[in-house]
Amino acid sequence: MIIAVNIGNTRxxxxxxxxxxxxxxxxSCNTTRTPDGYRAFASSLPVDARVLCSSVVPEATLAFARAIRLYGFCLEVVTARDDLGLKFNGLNYAELGADLFTNALASHFFWSRSVLNVDLGTGSTFCVIREGVYLGTSIVPGMELSLRALTSSAALIRPIELAKPSRVINTTTVECVQSGIYYGYLELVRGMIYRVQKEQGRLFVVLTGGIGSFLREELHDVIDIYEPNLTLYGLWVASQKIPQFPLV
Structure with a gap:
């Protein structure tokens, strides 16, 4: 049995x-990343489980590893430095986030074709994998991050929740901001998918990430599949290729 854990910047x-x-x-994994939360998580794991992790937050990785070690588990950390069959097109793989790497592993394993991974999270990433070669990535600030940047920098705009307004043009500050963020970001994602395929040719488009679930219905005509657990599937793929990864 595999316990797959993805430690991101936000979740x-x-x-x-x-x-x-x-x-x-x-x-359920404590999103505040407290020692008590991680220990509670570890205490519920099956005793025969193998725990694999991809992480872009080193401090949280160490805290998580210490917590599960108390219950007899070792944390295996998967990174782009591991030789798992993907090739890199002149990229410095040491700079490639573990989540993007495991996403690529999953897409290559399950679809084995030219793929565009669209991961909408803290940052939104557009990654192209063709026949087992990781060609590259484009990164933009995420939807929630963009909203926080606006509300924290504008003195007269208070914190606002993400929501889909019924109209594009509105009359209250809250709805005006919600409209701009929602419809503006939607068109950003659509535009990036279009531009990537204009440059790279037709690609099988895989949508994932926390914001992916929020926008998936609006993007149904430009994506081929929505897979919320893409990174976790990538960790499973990794587990099948190497008996044990470096322990933390």
Whole structure:
């Protein structure tokens, strides 16, 4: 049994997969990343589980590893430095985020074609993988981050929740900001998908990430599949290729 954990800048996601790669369930993981939260998570894990992690937050990785070690688990950390069959097109793979790497592993394994991974999270990434070669990435600030940047920098705009307004042009500050962020970001994603394919040719478009679930219905005509657990599936793929990764 595989426990796959993705520690991102904003959220920590975890799931249980069996040895054949079937997704069994998501696991609740304390998003505040407190020692107590991580210990509570570790105490609920099956004793025979193998715990694999991709992380872009080194401090949180160490805290998580210390917590699960108390319950007899070792944390295996997957990075782009691991030789898992992907090739790099002149990229400095040491700079490639572990989440983007494991996303690429999953897409290459399950779809084996030219793929565009669109991961909408703290940052939004557009990554192209063609026949096992990671060609490159484009990165823009995420939707929530863009909203926080606006509300924290404008003295007269208070914090505002993400929402889809019914109109593009509105009359209240809250709805005006919500409209601009929602419809503006939607067109950003659409435009990036169009431009990437104009440059790279037709690609199988995989949408993932926390904001992906928020925008998926509006993007149905420009994506091929929405997979919320893409990174966790990538960790399962990694587990099938190497018996044990470096321990933390």
């Amino acid at each position: 920590t996601n975890a799931g249980v997969l069996n040895d054949e790669g079937a997704f069994i369930s998501n696991l």
